[in-house]
Amino acid sequence: MKIKASELILNKNGSIYHLNLLPEQIAETIITVGDPNRVERVSRHFEKIEHKIEKREFHTQTGYYKGKRLSIVSTGIGPDNIDIVFNELDALANIDFKTRSPKERLTKLNLIRIGTSGSIQSEIPVDSFLISENSIGFDGVLHFYKSENIQDHDYARAFMEHLNWFEKKASPYVVPGDQELVAKLSSPGVFKGTTATNIGFYGPQGRVLRLALQDDSMNDKIASFSYKDSKITNMEMETSTMYGLAKLLGHRSLSMNAIIANRANGTFSKDPKKVVDELIVYTLDKLVE
Template identity: 30%
Template sequence: MAGDSEDPNDETQYHLGVAPDDVADTVLLPGDPERIEKITNQWDESEIVAEHREFRTATGAYDGAPISTTSTGIGSPSAAIAVEELARVGCETFLRVGSCGAIQPEMDVGDLVITSGAVRQEGTSDEYVREGFPASADDRVVAALVAAAEELGHDYHVGVTASTDSFYAGQSRPGFEGFEAAGSEERFEELREAGVLNFEMESSAILSLANLYGLRAGAVCTVYANRTTGEFRTEGENRAAETASLATALLARMDERAREAGADRWYPGLGLGDD
C-alpha cells in the first residue's frame, strides 16, 4: 500500500501553505483568488495568511465570529485539494461561495442559489466513493444560509445543483466553432425537467468529501446567467459572499445554543438565542 504522504511536513500543507493556527473552523471557498479581497472587505478584520498557486487564504472575524476564506481555482479537483488540506489543519465547516448558471426560467440574474444537494456530474468525487453516494448539504448550513439571505433581503432559491467538470460541454454550451457534445442538449433538458436549479463546478465534490469525513458543508452561488432565457450579467457578485459571511456568524450562534441546551447538534427548536 502507498505511504501516507509524499510530503514530510506534518504541519504546513503542501498546496495551500497553511498550518493549524492559520485558519478558523469555518472557511468560505470561492473559486477566483481575486474574490478573496472582495469577501474580506465585508469582515471586521482580516489578513492574508498563505498564498500558493490558485490557493489564497485569509483569516479574520465577522460579527465576532472567527472566519477564513480560501480560493480553490476552477473545478472539483482543486476544490477537493482545498477541503483535504483545510480539514487536516482542523477546519470543520465549508461554505462554497461562487457564481452559477440557472436552468429554471423563473430565476433572475442576481438571485442566490442555496444548494441542498448536488448532482455529481464531475469525476473527482467518483474517485472517493461509489456513484450513488449523495452529495448532500448539511441541514444546519442550509438553515444558516437561508436565515442570512432573509436577513439581508436577497432573493434566493433552495434546491439541487448540478456540478460539472466542463464549463462548456458539461454544461451543454457549444464548444469551439459550435461543437456540440453528444447528448448535451438531452442532458440539459433532463436536469431542467427534474427541477435542478443551476450549473456550477465545485459543490458536489465539496459536499461529498464533507459527508465522507464527518464535516459539514453547503454552497451559495449568485446567478450570473439564466440558460433558459439567455440573460447574462455579472450582477450581485457580493451577495453570495455577504450571505455566507453572515451565515458563519449565525452558525456560531447555533452551535452555542446547542451547547447551552446540552444537545448533540443544533435543531430549529433551539432558535438562535435572540431575546
C-alpha cells in the same frame, strides 16, 4: 498509523503542500471562493486579519468578522481543485503533523462556498441567490473514494434513465448539503434547489463554440428531469465534490450561489460583480447571527 511522506506532503516550514498553511492559520468556519481575487472582496469586510498566505491559485486569509474568526480560501475552478483543498483543510484540522497520524479528537469544519452559477430553470432569474440543498455530480471524483453509503443511488439511477446517460461519461452521484447550514443561511426570497456540478465549462455544460456535443439536448433533458417533485436548478463546477468529501470527512458543507446567468432564458447579469458582493455580505451576516 503514521502517514507516509509521499501521501502527506509538507513544505520545509511544516505547512501543507498546496495550500502552504499551518494548522493554526485556519478557522473552523471557512469560506471557499473560486477566484483568488475574490478573497479580498470577502476580507475587506473584516475588522481584523491575522494571516495572509498565497501559493499558486490558493490564496488564504484568516481574520474576524463581527467578532467571529473566519478563513477565506480560494480553490480555483473545478472538482479536481476541491479534492486538493478539502483534503488539505481536513489534514490541517485533523492530522498531527509531528506524528503524521490522525488526531484522536477530530474537528468538524464548516465549509461554505460563495460562487457564481447559471440557472437552468426559467423561473430562477439572474441576480438572485440560490442555496444548494442537494447536489448531483457529473465529475466522478467521489467514485475514487469508498462513498457508496453517502450517495442517493435511486436519484442517480432515475437521472441516468431520464437522460439515457452515455456510458463513457462518469456515473452521476447525488449527495445532499448540510441541513443545519441550509437552515442557518436560508431567508425568504432565497431559492433552494439541486445543483449540478460539471467537469468543465463548455461542452460539459452544453455550450457550443466550435465543437459538436455528444448529446446536444443534454441541458433540456436535465432541466425537464424531476425526482420526488424536485428539479435540478443550476449548474456550476464545485458543489457536489464539496458535499461528498465533506460528508466523508465528517465536516459540514454548503454552497451559496450567485445566479449570474439563466441558460433557459439566454440571459446574463448586467452587473455580476454586484450580485456576488451582495451574496458575500448576506453570507457573512448569516454566519455570525
